[in-house]
Amino acid sequence: MNENYIKIESKSRIENIAAIRVAITSFLSTLNIHFDExxxxxxxxxxxxxxxxxxGYDEEDKEGKIIVESYIYDYEKVIIKIIDYGKGIEDINLAMTPAYTSKPETEHAGMGFTIMESFMDEVIIDSKVNEGTIITLTKTIRKKKSGK
Amino acid sequence: MKYNYADGKLTIFLQEEIDMNSCRILRGIIDGYIMKYQPYELVLDLSEVKFMDSSGIGLILGRYNLIKLLDSKMTIINASNSIRRLIELSNIKLECVQHE
Structure with a gap:
């Protein structure tokens, strides 16, 4: 099996989300993958x-750590792990309920897990209170760019 | 972010990437224009938006609620395929999403 991966470690700062997103997407764009996918x-x-x-972390806790690992297997199977060492999720079923948000005062849509589940093949949540959370996103690339 | 106001219609041209970070700033700016002009219609033009996640859905919903308080209407135009799917997934009853 052919394996390729990239790992990113970041402080838990909102302004870093874009950089992580762009780096991982850039890594995956080496695949024969359709733009929409x-x-x-x-x-x-x-x-x-x-x-x-x-x-995962309180707003004032700017020293929290996020690790994102992205794996590609056989040029078609993508696995992304998003790891934090924060508060953990107390009630996973509740957290996954569409439109539920633990922070209603902040204008969150509560759609995070619904979007992950709709856009990926598999979403695995592994969380322990006060230890952290690992989200594993898996997707096998189906659509190929034309002409290849 | 650019905007245009004419004849009671406020158009906001959103740009680049809309995520939790950019929403923090956009929210205040857009609400500032809404309160200043109190438009009868708010148009969100997404033609120059390269990326949006559920933070953007929260941003849209929040502005929609504000516009409803003013008894005005809101329209979203030029949403890309990805953004349109995101809006549909969110089950928002956005009769205001314009299909071309």
């Missing part, structure tokens, strides 16, 4: 990283 992965990744930073 790449955008789907980019959106799901953005949701997961935003969750890790916004919910």
């Amino acid at each position: 790449l955008m789907d992965i980019k959106t799901a990744l953005s949701e997961a990283v935003t969750n890790a930073i916004d919910h």
